[in-house]
Structures are given as C-alpha cells and as structure tokens.
Amino acid sequence: MLAPLSVFAGEVVVVDASASATATGIYRFDVTLKHADSGWDHYADGWEVMTPNGEILGRRTLYHPHINEQPFTRSLSGIAIPAGV
Numbered sequence: 001m002l003a004p005l006s007v008f009a010g011e012v013v014v015v016d017a018s019a020s021a022t023a024t025g026i027y028r029f030d031v032t033l034k035h036a037d038s039g040w041d042h043y044a045d046g047w048e049v050m051t052p053n054g055e056i057l058g059r060r061t062l063y064h065p066h067i068n069e070q071p072f073t074r075s076l077s078g079i080a081i082p083a084g085v
Contacts, residue, residue: 012044014032015071016073017032026080027081028076028079029049029075031075034072045063046061057081059076060075
C-alpha cells in the first residue's frame with residue numbers, strides 16, 4: 001500500500017507504482033506522482049510504503065517542488081516486506 005503525503009500540498013495522485021524484489025523479502029518501489037506543485041509553499045513532500053494495518057515500512061521524502069516535472073517518478077530501495085504482507 002502506498003500513501004502520498006500531502007499535509008500542506010493538497011491532493012496528490014499516484015499515477016503508477018511498481019515493486020520489484022531486489023533480494024528475498026527486500027523490494028524497490030518506483031512511484032509516479034502528479035500534483036499541482038506551485039513552489040516551496042505548496043508541493044508534494046513524499047510518499048510512504050505501508051502495510052494494510054498502517055505500519056510504515058519506508059518513506060521517500062521529496063525535498064523540493066517539481067513544478068515543471070509533472071508527473072514525476074521517484075524510487076525507494078531496501079524496503080523489507082514482512083512475510084504474509
């Protein structure tokens with residue numbers, strides 16, 4: 001489960017997401033987001049990989065606006081997914 005973070009940025013749309021195993025139980029996530037970033041006061045600031053019960057397994061922080069790059073894709077590697085999730 002992926003959850004875009006948008007406390008200050010309004011609605012973020014997850015356009016695409018994929019996960020690929022890099023080792024047993026370890027995954028890389030590639031996530032494409034779309035958001036009406038307008039500058040430092042209004043931008044998508046990250047996304048999270050979560051279990052169905054809400055446990056956060058990883059967080060990809062976005063440190064700057066992507067005004068002229070929409071939609072945009074960012075990755076996060078080394079996420080351990082517990083057995084049975």
